[in-house]
Amino acid sequence: MLCYLDEKTTAMANDIYANNVNDYVCPRQAAAEKEQFFRKGPISIGLSCLVPKPGDFMIHDLTGVPILLVRRPDGSLGAFLNVCRHRGARVAEGCGSAKLFTCPFHAWTYDADGKLRGRPDERSFAGLEKDKVGLRPLPIVEKYGMIWVSPTPGPTFEIAPLLGGLERDLAEYKLEGYHHYETRILRRQMNWKLVIDTFLETYHLQFLYPKTIYPILHSNLATFDAFGRNLRMIAxxxxxxxxxxxPQDQWNIIPLTAVICVLFPNTAFIIQGDHLETWHVYPSGDGVNKSTMRVSFYTPEPANTEKARKYWNKNFNLLMATVEDEDFPMAEGIQRGFHSPAQEAIHFGHNEPALQHFHKSVKTALGVS
Ligand code: FES
Structure with missing residues (x-):
């Protein structure tokens, strides 16, 4: 990075890459992405501290599948479809702590293992064995202080092959020690990939944020490394x-950089010096030009004091103001332009290797060229 600075350059791709505009507007591709990435998964849900203690639970609906995550008494994490096996009502809402989940419709009650523990008027269901109608479990992996879920029932999965070597970084970040500060939900009129694109180059910093980010970060200067379909870019x-x-043996680069990892396909994971942000981006509507973001802010210490809350609120609000006032209006304008006949492709330059890698990875995963 210091060499890049000296030579006024950045990590470079071998070629310019023409990315089809169709990728952002095609209903068929959007449907394939929904099916492959968001229905089948696995997909990153967030950090373990979202459900820190036995009995804690949270729901998650943004993949399009109603998911219930529950921390069991033994500390392990379970994932279930949040769908009652009587007539299909949702058994939990929001987040909190509970030993049992009682369906609001007719009060069938499930435990943290998803087992059906009780149902009113038991004799009316004689013959329908309780152990056949527990909440349907979903494959889940919790590792490196992070949670991945497959929204479709099936066999469990290994996370290492999906991380492609990035697990070494994840282990070093010691994410188990982080605390969830706040999560906000944003909805915007743009394709979900366009949100991920926002994080994948520093070329724009000087021009889009001359007064906010550019005084803090170097423009058009970043490292790039691919880890399978994932990537890491350091600004x-x-x-x-x-x-x-x-002296090099005393270097600590974290306070001097912003480390951006994309956990394929939809999670941007950003280490911002003294805290961590995650952006989980989901298609909404038909998946073409609407997206929903789950933006979480995590801190190394619990924010127990007024002073700490004031500090982190200011940070989170600044982040939101930057994306809401600058990035997303720009990106929504881009999305509208994609629906016009202006061009068939946009171009990622030599200086935008992370964008190139992300979009090539999407195509590879979908099996399209
Ligand atoms: S739908 Fe849940 S108890 Fe009837």
Whole structure:
């Protein structure tokens, strides 16, 4: 990175890449992405601290499948379809702590293992064995302080092959020690991939944020590494030059950088010096030009004091203001342009290798060229 700074360059791809505009507007591709990425999965849900203690639960609906996550008494995490086996009502809402989940419709009651523990007027269901109608479990993996779920019932999965080597970084970040501060839901009029694109180059910093981000981060300067379909891009804060005067064995690059990982397909995971943000992006509507984002803010210490809450609120609000006022209006304009006959492809330059990798990975995963 210091070399890039010296030579006024950045990580470079070998070629310019023409990405079809159709990728952002095609209902058939949107349907294939929904099926493959968001229905089958597996997909990253967030950090373990979303459900930290035995009895804690949360629901998750943004893949299009109603999911219930429950921390069991033994500390393990279960995932179930949030669908009652009597007549299909949702058995839980929101998040909180509960030993049992009682369906609001006719009070069938399930435990943290999804087992049906009781149902009123038992004799009316004699012959329908209780152990045949527990909540349907979903495959789940919890590792490196993170949670992945497959929204479709089936065999369990291994996470290492999906991470492609990025697990070494994830282990080093010690995510188990983080605390959930807040999650906000944003809905915008753009394809979900366009949201991910927002994070994948620093070329725009100087122009889109001359007064907010550009004074903090170098523009058009970032490292790029691919880990299977995932990627890691590291942007440099202006303070990075202080490394030149520091012996290399004393370097700590985290406070001097912004580390952006994309956990394929829909999660941007950003280490911002003193805290962590995750952006989980989902298609909504028909998946073409509407998306929903689950933006979570995690801190290394619990925010127990007024002073801490004030500090983190200011940080979170600044982040939201930047994306809401600058990035997303720009991206929504791009989406509208994609529906016009202006061009068949957009172009990712040599200086945009992360964009190239992400879109090539989407195509590979979908089996399209
Ligand atoms: S639908 Fe849940 S108890 Fe009837």
């Amino acid at each position: 440099a804060r202006r303070t990075i030059e202080q490394l030149c005067a520091t």
